[in-house]
Amino acid sequence: MSVPPSPSKDFIRDIIDEDLASGKHDSTVTRFPPEPNGYLHIGHAKSICLNFGIAEEYGGRCHLRFDDTNPVKEDVEYVDSIKEDINWLGFDWGDHIYFASDYFEKLHEWAVYLIKEGKAYVDDQNADEIRKGRGNLQEPGTNSPFRDRSVEENLALFERMKNGEFGNGEKVLRARIDMAHPNLNMRDPVLYRILHEEHHRTGDKWCIYPMYDFTHGQSDALEFITHSLCTLEFENHRPLYEWFIENLPVPSTPRQIEFSRLNLNYTVMSKRKLLQLVEENHVSGWDDPRMPTISGIRRRGYPAKAIRNFCNTIGITKFQSVNDIALLENAVREVLNKEAPRYMAVLNPIKVVITNYPEGETEILESVINPEDPSLGNREIPFGREIYIERDDFMEDPPKKFFRLSPGVEVRLRSAYWIKCEEVVKDDTGEIIELHCTYDPATKSGQNPPDGRKVKATIHWVSATECAEAEVRLYDRLFMEEAPDKGEGSFLDHLNPDSLETLPNAKLETNLSGVEAGDTVQFERLGYFCADKDSTSEALLFNRTVGLRDSWAKAQKKG
């Protein structure tokens, strides 16, 4: 068992420690600031675990704040799913849920303040002209011809913008900073743009909306956020973030700190690409179990605890790393091994007739629910003359290292008896349709035979007369390339055609019919499986969460 996955110190927590020690702050307030324009994914989970995790560790608090400054893209539908996902991950914002749109009034007031200070002006240039005036990475920008309007004129114009007297894009409010600044974000950034658009919370109250840069830091300050943690792409925005904090009468001075976003191999994370997967039907939806979305992961059966453990193991740095998906899967197995009750299921059944077992007779055998937690006790499994075993567990002509059933060979049936294969029954095409075996009554439930015989393997089975039918979906990684969005061509070129395999004919231990949607269990020797939300008692449906470690499969691959 690896170290307890409590988060280790990182450079951000070091900064917080210093700020607390120096008396700069006496408590810690963080925030998670999603834009309600899409579904959360595992990358957001990293940020959520960081921000809410710090709040828990330091006895501070973490605000949930929706960064809803662009009504064209945003919708309440996303607000709800984001809240659900955060809750599912196990975090609670208490009363501290906020919306940037709640600050529109204050933000407008501060825009007027900047105008009065001579630090903002209304620009009549269109988007194209502004772009040209900004210069580029090598050359400085040039001042807008409207840069030196009087305070009165700016005030009047901005008021008219707010009153809806202009069309979209006709005018913007810009900060008056420095058109030659080496950081492009400081070259008179746009503060407000005109958008005659209904906002999901403020309705038609506003037709001018503040930009991200003019909103985020001030929202932080209004909420007395101490440490505003964001990803690396905002690094270049920090001087502007600080400029607003310095030049506006804000009630507190938050500090922006950037860290590297989560990257996972064999997957894509950008909202745009995830949307494309959904819209072009490469997956069944946002919550397709192959998607790296929180809802997809949940449907796949990954426990929230495993996600949190994973996030605590990967660390927080400024280095743009790519994490191995194996680490995530390890976290999932670690939790599920401890928590998932065990059952038997046969995915590709082949019938076995135990010829020396009395016809018409059945008996009840016991098996442990979870060997990791014996206090859970046992379950009862019916056994009889006809059973199903896994097709993969029989080979007519086995290689040397194959320990399972083959002609003349004896194996143990888990929690039942030893059986020996006596006869292989085939149809006209040569397909094996049935195995005839004999069993040894002296080997019941783990007993060893008195003559000292040994058996090399234990295989799983299900009673053929008393079992449940189910469809089982086997998921594999969605992409075959480690970095699907690198290199030429579309990331879609690297889609794994075998990422979903459907097995319609699985046979389950009857105890499984009581499992509820969302429950994750272990199918012994196969892996962890989660009852899908569409599963009903009439039509059971299971998703494979993750397979067990399989050293046999690994050995085979090596040849």
Added chain:
RNA sequence: AACCUCAUGGUGUAACGGUAGCACAACAGAUUUUGGUUCUGUUUGUCAAGGUUCGAAUCCUUGUGAGGUUGCCA
């Protein structure tokens, strides 16, 4: 030859001028009614070159490589 940032085994992450450690992966073995779990062991690393220092992954200089930035997106 713009500005900002980053660089430690295969992957990720520690070490805050003083023995380069941990997790995952890989490999080998032990245990095991799951080829699971658990346990033990092994392999592999400070981007390069200079400098400061008794001592450098750590500080300084230069170079190399990678990423971000030219939305009225966030």
